[in-house]
Amino acid sequence: MSDPGLLLEGVSAAYGRTPVLRGIDLTVAPGELLVVLGPSGAGKSTVLRVVAGLEPVTAGRVHIAGRDVTTDRPGRRNVSMVFQSYALFPHLSVADNIAFGLEVRDTPRAVARQRARAAAESVGCAALLDRRPGQLSGGERQRVALARALVREPDVFLLDEPLSNLDLALRTEMRTELRALHDRLGATMVHVTHDQTEALVLADRIAVLRDGRIEQVDTPDAIWHRPASAFVARFVGSPAMNLLPASGPFTPSGSAPPGLAAAEELQIGFRPGAVTLRAADDEAGGSAAVVDRVEVVGEDAYAYLTLAGGPPVVARVPADRRPVRGAAVRAEVRWADVHVFHAGSGLRYSPS
Amino acid sequence: MRPDSRSRRQLVMMLMPYLIGLLVLVLLPAVITLALAFTEYDLLRPPRWAGLANFSELIDDPIFRVALTNSLVFALVAVPLRVLFALGLALLLHRRALGVGSARSAAMLPTAVPEIAYGLLWLWLLNPLYGPINQVLRTGGENGLTMLGRTPPQWLTDPTDARAAIIAMSLFTMGETFVVLLAARRALPRDVYEMAALEDATGWDVFRRVTLPLMAPVLGLLLVRDAVQSLHFTFVPALVVTDGGPPPYATTYLSLFVYRNGFEYLRYGYAAAATLVMILLTVAAVVVQWRLIRRYRAFYRL
């Protein structure tokens, strides 16, 4: 079996005395696009900076393409990085910016130029080669930063929230392009974002980070359908998954998983889309609830419900069939759509 | 009243005290001085029109020529050295580390000392026999020689050493330049340097390809400023420390030449003519440097 593109073994890091990463184990296969997802302060960027060598580790090892690079300086790791701010050199032309790394490494100028042009073409910014960063739009800068990252053909690409400074339309477009670029290059990429949609769309696999620890590493499908913890379940998906005590007052319909009642305290979770709303007098079942608030987002509407004597619940309904505020309804969820978590640890409950 | 013209009026009002001061205290005396350059004036009797006589005498005056050469050489050597010295210190001290704060204060300190006191301090430092500089240079040597068996620099009696001493004195008053460069360096984005580190740029490459070009506009401005100021840096040291010597006129700079003629020999008109030459030189230097800077900016920033 070939070496993984990137391997972190028990990596910890700290800013001063504050631990930021607490024992990260992570394997990225060659050619894989891994997205590191998590809320602010979870240590996502630190993962990249530790891989790049911009931050030292306090424990653990970092391997890139089979080499242990833990103590190597950044320039020796053969990684390239796209910064959130792009970090373009304002005094250099686009061509010189892209060729910077080559020229520093004493590549002949003509060769460096030619490779810079090729890199620029591959991200569609060849027309900008003679301009300066100050004359470029945000999206153009983004492309230049990408071209600079890929001109050197590194072992690993590190992308630190590269799309977060773009407006929504451009972000969507660049997201698609980025994925296409990855597929074309077959490069190992680690992409950091706090945007769960971006993560779901881009990733081969997603690593969800929380307080310096990995909560779950898995494919977007698995993250969505089988979240390993209540945290992952709530973080992925918008509006977030409903989370209620399993003991009531809300009881899903159908047959509960075996052994559920015997277990310790549990929580049940279900996405807003899994909720079916019915009229209050509908005999088909469901728990009685009152509509607090309704938000319409295009074709969908989100109804915020208060269950009788229980916590709030969000339900997604077609916009044309949304209830009015204050209406009494019945909400029903089938056990098949329900995730069960341990209330204390937040881990997914699996009946033994 | 349109808000535009109102804010402009406010601006004028706020600038007024400065403008009046500039006019009365700087521009008016400057214009008068320039006018006096064309007269014979001894401060005591009314000035008499002399046409270009002062200037033709300046051309023939060997002392003036020496002073002019000394000033130009000083500017060419001391101004770049000062800025380089300040840049070196700023790059050394821009990070947070143990002792950096005190080191920064130490770098600023000579600038805060009054000029005459600073001159007297150096007079002591440079004392050929009892001064600490030569005492240190003599450690390990015998019979008043250095460890290498050579005579220590004769700061106050050898022309070249004395000029070097004046330049050295001007180097340590670069506190302001240092502060400006320190601020400029600290304002540079961190991620650009991280980028350079990822591309394995070494210290020299980072300096040459990143730091220097990014700081170049500030460096350019400081060079212009120091060039303008350089005619004045030399005055107190030459007056207090070397008295224009060693003989005959090794450290007689234009500023001292002007002072002596104007206030010691009561040849104010003649001194004014020399001042005019000094101002023209300054303007020329500024124009040349300004053009270089503009070309640089056009090249890098557009």
Next chain:
Amino acid sequence: MMRLKALLALLLCTMLAATGCGSGSTSPGGAPVRLLVFGAPEELAAYRTLVDAYSKARPGTDVQLVEASDRKDLLARLATSVAGGAPPDLFLMNYRFYGQFAAKDVVEPLDDRIAGSSAIDPGDYYPVAMDAFKWGGKQLCLPQNVSSLAVYYNRTLFQKYGVAEPKAGWTWNDMITTATAMTRDPAGRVIKGTESEGAALRPALYGLGVEPSIIRLAPFVWSNGGEIVDDPARPTRLTLDTPAAREALKNLVDLRLAYGVVPTDEDVEAEDDESRFANGRLAMVLSSRRATTTFRTITGFEWDVAPLPVYRGQVGVLHSDAYCMTRGSKNKDAAWKFLEFAIAEEGQKIIAATGRTVPSHIAVSTSAAFLGPAQPPRTAKVFLDAIPAVRALPTVSTWPEIEDATGGILENALYRGDKLDDVIRDLDEQTRPLFARGEHG
């Protein structure tokens, strides 16, 4: 708009007030007389003593000392304050430097006031000093002192090493012999100072201190029968190329290069001659009476003065400072009252007691106030004996420039050993334009 007008009005007012203040300052009766002086701290203390005595003798009158840091500073202050229309009422100046002010009509002639004074009789004063301050036939300033160059020597060291003390009538060669015998290494052995340039030991004691300047050279040129300028009344050039002058100059230069009895330039920069003498590291030093106030603070050894050595005849060079009144003074009567006090017997006695002056008042100079043995030098009479043979340097308005220009050349001649022919030629060439520009009294 209103605010702008108010601001302008305010500004105009302050400007008017300022100019009003500048022009309308005719001084009221009680304004102090301002006296501009410079000197070492001990000299300034002497002037303060005089001013205090005056205030005590004439209550209600007030004299304010304006102290400049050195001679050049005094010249600059005087010139700028005259140009600015607010000169001091009195200033004290050497006759070598007053020419540029005399020529420019800045000094008030005193003949009428002297004639009308009951306190001052010109006949009471040494004529050589009075004459030095006449310009165009008018008495411009009144001299407070009449000094000549003398040899100060460290009597304690002479006795310690058993070297004969200098005495009247000694020759230049005697001086060289004496100075050579007094140049000693740290162990007290006689050492040849010329060897000290290289790796050999530096003398711990030098024999003689002399400043390489035209005023130090002049008395020896005269004594040797030469002249320093072509025409003392209307000089046009230096005449150091005559054999007599050349010999005197060569002998002066040889003190360093041939005999090594004077400190090197490095030594002088490290410690000037007066400090070196006061610190006991210099056996003899040529200076005027001025040095006395400073040397009286010496406690470590006994010192005395001797006359200058001679070539053919005893000749001294005049050192004299005088009180001058500015023409622009707004307080002339009060200034004259102080001047009368300072110049007349009482004032001369007070300042003589401080050691600063050889009184220009003949009677005071021969009184105990000057000759009294209370304080060194014991042989103060040396100064009086020199007066009959004392000569004045030419007074020409560009003299300060001439001293500066010749000073540099002579310094290099003494310390660097420039060729004598070049030195004499440079001295002549560089001073000719200065003489040409000069004005005479």
